[in-house]
Amino acid sequence: MSERSIFEPELLDRCISCGFCLPACPTYGLTGVEASSPRGRINLMRALQEGTLPDDDPTALEESSFCLGCRACEPVCPAGVRYGELLETWRDHSWKGRRRSPMLRLLLWSTAQTWRVRLMGLRRHARRRLGTGPSLMLGCFERALFPSVSRAAAALVPGASISSHQGCCGALHAHNGERERGRRLAVQLGYDLPGTILTTSGGCAAHLGSVLGGDRVFELSEWLGEHPPAVTPSRPRLRVAVQDSCHLRNGMGIWREARTLLAEVAEVVELPSASACCGAAGTYALLRPRDSRRILDAKLDEIRAADVDYVVTLNPGCLRQLQSGLRRRRLRTRAIHLAEVLS
Ligand code: SF4
Ligand code: SF4
Numbered sequence: 001m002s003e004r005s006i007f008e009p010e011l012l013d014r015c016i017s018c019g020f021c022l023p024a025c026p027t028y029g030l031t032g033v034e035a036s037s038p039r040g041r042i043n044l045m046r047a048l049q050e051g052t053l054p055d056d057d058p059t060a061l062e063e064s065s066f067c068l069g070c071r072a073c074e075p076v077c078p079a080g081v082r083y084g085e086l087l088e089t090w091r092d093h094s095w096k097g098r099r100r101s102p103m104l105r106l107l108l109w110s111t112a113q114t115w116r117v118r119l120m121g122l123r124r125h126a127r128r129r130l131g132t133g134p135s136l137m138l139g140c141f142e143r144a145l146f147p148s149v150s151r152a153a154a155a156l157v158p159g160a161s162i163s164s165h166q167g168c169c170g171a172l173h174a175h176n177g178e179r180e181r182g183r184r185l186a187v188q189l190g191y192d193l194p195g196t197i198l199t200t201s202g203g204c205a206a207h208l209g210s211v212l213g214g215d216r217v218f219e220l221s222e223w224l225g226e227h228p229p230a231v232t233p234s235r236p237r238l239r240v241a242v243q244d245s246c247h248l249r250n251g252m253g254i255w256r257e258a259r260t261l262l263a264e265v266a267e268v269v270e271l272p273s274a275s276a277c278c279g280a281a282g283t284y285a286l287l288r289p290r291d292s293r294r295i296l297d298a299k300l301d302e303i304r305a306a307d308v309d310y311v312v313t314l315n316p317g318c319l320r321q322l323q324s325g326l327r328r329r330r331l332r333t334r335a336i337h338l339a340e341v342l343s
Helices: 009-013 026-031 038-050 058-066 083-095 102-112 114-124 140-145 147-156 179-192 202-212 220-226 246-252 256-263 289-306 316-329 338-342
Strands: 197-199 217-219 238-243 266-269 310-313 334-337
Touching: 009 038, 009 083, 026 289, 038 058, 038 083, 058 083, 083 179, 083 246, 102 179, 140 147, 140 316, 147 220, 147 338, 179 202, 197 202, 197 220, 202 217, 202 246, 217 220, 220 256, 220 338, 238 256, 238 289, 256 266, 256 338, 289 316, 310 316, 310 338, 316 334, 334 338
Parallel strands: 197 217, 238 266, 238 310, 310 334
Antiparallel strands: none
16 A cells, blocks of 8 residues: 555654653543554554555544544643644544444534524524624534523623624534534634634634634633633632633643632632543543543542532533533532633
8 A cells, every 4th residue: 555645744743652642641541552542543643644554444443533632642742743633634534434423423414504503592592782892602512501601601791792693613523524614614603703702612712713713712711811800709618620621721721711710709629630631522422421431430539529519611511521420420519611600
């Protein structure tokens, strides 16, 4: 077989196989198997590029799916490997045209139907308004499950414009083998919401920012860090822990802001694994529920030991994941979005 051009060679060549990323990788932590590590996966990508592995190699297909896409391997990499980009390209190449689960296909199809997402927004979003500040992105997942988060964000940013004329940002598509569609949806959202866009989802912020530019897209804690809201300290003082959003922390380097904001209203307790993925990982919890639970379980143990009132998230997927895990364990701690704690 001959060399192919699936990946940008420069992106693959950056990896010097040092292994510094291995301890940061949750899936390597679960299995201890090299192929389930960032370095092992990059070697699988290299073999696909060189043509020494066929596209339907079972290990390569399994590892492209087992990876959480959390990008915890990026900040620890001394060579600056852009693993998130490599993974998107890998899935785009290997998953396209292949039988994907009906659930995933339905999810990607329905969130790409902008009229559907807009219809959902007509009933459940924060009240429409025309402001002079950023446009609040309502998100598709958040509109369906957590409209109260949009309402809380709207209260924290009184000048924000809110329009129901907006669809999905395409992050789900970009992370699930439909990179071009994910890019197109982000561009469309950029037309629908001119000027600065504000989102309550770390995953959406990272994807949208990568397409429209970081100067146009702000995640809520990032925005509030620069435009602090008037907040009232909780009485009695609540104890809260933060669960970072992977793409917000590992992709955009944003994690201090939420802690600083929360310290104004509550006592902030640091979980040892606050920066590690909770197992939600976009569609991962739906597609690989068993692995997702294994990732979440260790975190639930930490939350129980910390005995906090709330675990605060910055992404609707993490919110849903933690809510269901805490309910399953019957812990007293509740999961809540940052916007709801501050508003
Ligand atoms: S830390 Fe970076 S360079 Fe080292 S093995 Fe991991 S991805 Fe490759
Ligand atoms: S994205 Fe996360 S799960 Fe995937 S290789 Fe990197 S650290 Fe491991």
